[in-house]
Amino acid sequence: MTLATSANSVDPLLQDIIGPTPGQQLRRRFFGHRGLMIGASVLGLLLVIAVLAPVVAPHDPYAQDLMARMKPPVFLGGTWENILGTDHLGRDYLSRLIYGARVSLLIGFVAALISGTIGTAMGVAAGYFGGRVDMVVTFLINVRLAMPVVLVALAVVAILGGSLQVVIGVLGLLLWDRFAVVMRASTLQVRGREYVAAAQAIGASTPRILLSEIMPNIMNNLIVVITLEMAHAILLEATLSFLGLGVQPPTPSWGLMVSEGKNMMLFEPWLVLIPGTVLFVVVLAINLMGDGLRDVTAPENRS
Amino acid sequence: MSQLDTPVLELRNVTKTYSVKQGLFGKPKPLTAVNDVSIKLARGEVLGLVGESGCGKSTLAKILLGLEAPSSGQVLVDGQALGGQDRLALARRIQPIFQDPYSSLNPRKNIYDIIALPLRVHSIGNEVSRQKSVREILDIVGLPARVMNSYPSQMSGGQRQRVAIARALIMKPEIVICDEPTSALDVSVQSQILNLLNELRQEFGLTYLFISHNLAVIEHLATRVAVMYLGRIVEEASVESLFDAARHPYSDALLKSVLTPEPGLGIPDTHLGMTYPNPIAPPDGCHFHPRCPSAMDLCKSQRPTPLFDAAGRIECHLFSP
Ligand SMILES: Nc1ncnc2c1ncn2[C@@H]1O[C@H](COP(=O)(O)OP(=O)(O)OP(=O)(O)O)[C@@H](O)[C@H]1O
Ligand code: SF4
Ligand SMILES: [Mg+2]
Numbered sequence: 001m002t003l004a005t006s007a008n009s010v011d012p013l014l015q016d017i018i019g020p021t022p023g024q025q026l027r028r029r030f031f032g033h034r035g036l037m038i039g040a041s042v043l044g045l046l047l048v049i050a051v052l053a054p055v056v057a058p059h060d061p062y063a064q065d066l067m068a069r070m071k072p073p074v075f076l077g078g079t080w081e082n083i084l085g086t087d088h089l090g091r092d093y094l095s096r097l098i099y100g101a102r103v104s105l106l107i108g109f110v111a112a113l114i115s116g117t118i119g120t121a122m123g124v125a126a127g128y129f130g131g132r133v134d135m136v137v138t139f140l141i142n143v144r145l146a147m148p149v150v151l152v153a154l155a156v157v158a159i160l161g162g163s164l165q166v167v168i169g170v171l172g173l174l175l176w177d178r179f180a181v182v183m184r185a186s187t188l189q190v191r192g193r194e195y196v197a198a199a200q201a202i203g204a205s206t207p208r209i210l211l212s213e214i215m216p217n218i219m220n221n222l223i224v225v226i227t228l229e230m231a232h233a234i235l236l237e238a239t240l241s242f243l244g245l246g247v248q249p250p251t252p253s254w255g256l257m258v259s260e261g262k263n264m265m266l267f268e269p270w271l272v273l274i275p276g277t278v279l280f281v282v283v284l285a286i287n288l289m290g291d292g293l294r295d296v297t298a299p300e301n302r303s
Numbered sequence: 304m305s306q307l308d309t310p311v312l313e314l315r316n317v318t319k320t321y322s323v324k325q326g327l328f329g330k331p332k333p334l335t336a337v338n339d340v341s342i343k344l345a346r347g348e349v350l351g352l353v354g355e356s357g358c359g360k361s362t363l364a365k366i367l368l369g370l371e372a373p374s375s376g377q378v379l380v381d382g383q384a385l386g387g388q389d390r391l392a393l394a395r396r397i398q399p400i401f402q403d404p405y406s407s408l409n410p411r412k413n414i415y416d417i418i419a420l421p422l423r424v425h426s427i428g429n430e431v432s433r434q435k436s437v438r439e440i441l442d443i444v445g446l447p448a449r450v451m452n453s454y455p456s457q458m459s460g461g462q463r464q465r466v467a468i469a470r471a472l473i474m475k476p477e478i479v480i481c482d483e484p485t486s487a488l489d490v491s492v493q494s495q496i497l498n499l500l501n502e503l504r505q506e507f508g509l510t511y512l513f514i515s516h517n518l519a520v521i522e523h524l525a526t527r528v529a530v531m532y533l534g535r536i537v538e539e540a541s542v543e544s545l546f547d548a549a550r551h552p553y554s555d556a557l558l559k560s561v562l563t564p565e566p567g568l569g570i571p572d573t574h575l576g577m578t579y580p581n582p583i584a585p586p587d588g589c590h591f592h593p594r595c596p597s598a599m600d601l602c603k604s605q606r607p608t609p610l611f612d613a614a615g616r617i618e619c620h621l622f623s624p
Pocket of ligand 3: 360361362482
């Protein structure tokens with residue numbers, strides 16, 4: 001081998017350069033980010049509670065007790081029997097809140113999953129293929145952006161009737177616009193990188209390039225949008241339920257709880273404040289997590 | 304032997320036109336990035352391609368790699384039109400090395416996955432034999448086997464470029480298109496990479512198309528040089544004759560720029576002013592006439608035709624028959 005002499009001389013600097021892998025760096029930044037940790041903890045706790053609702057909830061959320069209506073929560077002079085009091089039908093407020101978390105999280109996850117799949121497919125296709133495909137997708141995004149989400153959702157639910165499935169379906173089919181916009185822009189950026197050209201020159205198939213070269217490099221943006229849209233869907237469900245066109249009673253839903261409490265708001269404000277606060281905290285936690293994820297993954301993108 | 308006479312790679316009258324939109328409602332205008340270019344690469348030679356930024360060098364490289372389809376003209380591999388060749392077969396024969404090793408390696412993959420990708424795409428061997436091949440090629444490009452588990456972000460520019468070279472060579476291609484493979488690197492590393500490329504060429508009998516801004520690099524490595532200006536090859540000659548006596552006024556200006564005290568790292572200062580013409584509206588006649596010190600009246604109106612002679616090719620009215 002004529003080569004062995006000079007080409008094989010290993011770079012002496014190599015030892016010093018080997019540092020943490022991108023995965024290790026990411027983990028370090030992840031655990032070092034306070035907002036992200038707070039958001040993730042709150043959300044994680046809520047998830048556990050929602051999953052374990054039958055075990056955690058002190059009462060049956062549907063059991064009415066008309067003799068014990070609107071008992072105040074403990075901190076307003078109530079008893080430990082109903083820690084957060086009871087509603088206008090005497091149902092345990094804490095238990096309804098816990099079961100309501102199931103509804104909210106389910107809607108958040110599934111709606112974000114549906115809209116994420118639609119929006120990502122459209123955005124990635126538009127960004128990667130450009131030309132006609134891009135024109136069609138951009139047109140669809142503009143059409144979608146011209147539709148007021150709440151009004152369209154209200155109209156559809158009014159026609160089809162409110163149920164968990166309908167609400168999830170409507171939100172899933174309405175909230176893909178941000179996915180499409182962000183994924184299109186990220187794909188456009190990544191597809192210009194030389195490693196994509198290298199993969200093309202190797203002869204890699206288009207699905208392979210999309211899955212192993214493009215997707216891993218736009219994943220961080222996707223995760224951020226997923227969190228934002230989850231929060232969005234949860235709020236919209238609450239809005240629809242509040243207006244009486246979302247999840248139907250007696251299903252426990254936070255929006256429905258606010259709605260049912262609003263008649264008594266002046267006399268028993270906690271009926272509205274408790275579910276309202278929970279909603280606020282959950283959306284805040286999700287947004288904290290989304291912001292944190294963006295912070296944590298951004299420097300990687302640049303390097 | 305006709306096999307030896309057929310160029311391994313040939314462009315015949317290749318033109319590539321992009322349509323560029325100016326402003327939001329502007330009408331798309333054609334931009335001719337590569338204009339009626341014909342070149343031949345003989346087996347085992349190194350054809351250097353020089354020219355200013357934006358003259359169409361990378362576009363030419365992409366056409367040769369089959370990444371861009373020419374608007375007109377033909378690309379021939381071993382005398383066969385490119386369109387007729389299967390994409391995978393082409394990939395086995397022609398591989399690129401790109402300019403920016405910070406952009407040419409997927410940051411989410413480790414070095415092993417990056418270098419083994421060609422073998423996977425082409426279903427060559429199994430995981431065990433692939434690992435062996437990757438070890439071998441890493442050794443050849445001068446990297447220790449343990450970098451296989453590293454990520455690109457953990458490596459220096461020179462090391463990354465070695466990885467890119469390993470990926471290009473693992474399928475033992477015949478032709479390597481090097482698009483400014485050293486211009487993004489530190490000067491100290493540049494010569495290491497150039498020497499490596501030179502050794503690899505001898506070792507594996509590779510044919511190179513070597514694109515560079517840097518004439519010193521071309522002189523060091525190439526056997527023949529093509530000078531490109533605004534999408535056209537204006538002069539083509541052997542390295543010796545071009546560096547001894549460049550005939551085209553543009554080649555001459557490029558060469559003089561190398562002899563100035565400050566060695567141009569990036570774009571050489573051509574002493575032609577910064578008036579690089581707008582490629583959307585190239586000047587009439589000879590594209591070079593607004594900057595040419597020897598321009599004549601004829602040059603403003605009439606485009607020179609290429610002249611082929613013993614020394615190569617020249618496209619300038621000074622050398623019209
Ligand atoms: N996809 C594209 N769409 C429109 N115009 C393009 C496209 N790619 C290249 N161009 C234009 O074609 C011309 C040639 O570009 P090219 O990248 O081939 O130049 P180059 O010689 O490689 O330059 P550099 O030395 O800066 O790399 C430029 O004017 C460029 O703006
Ligand atoms: S044709 Fe005229 S303008 Fe063009 S390079 Fe020759 S002398 Fe200069
Ligand atoms: Mg270029």
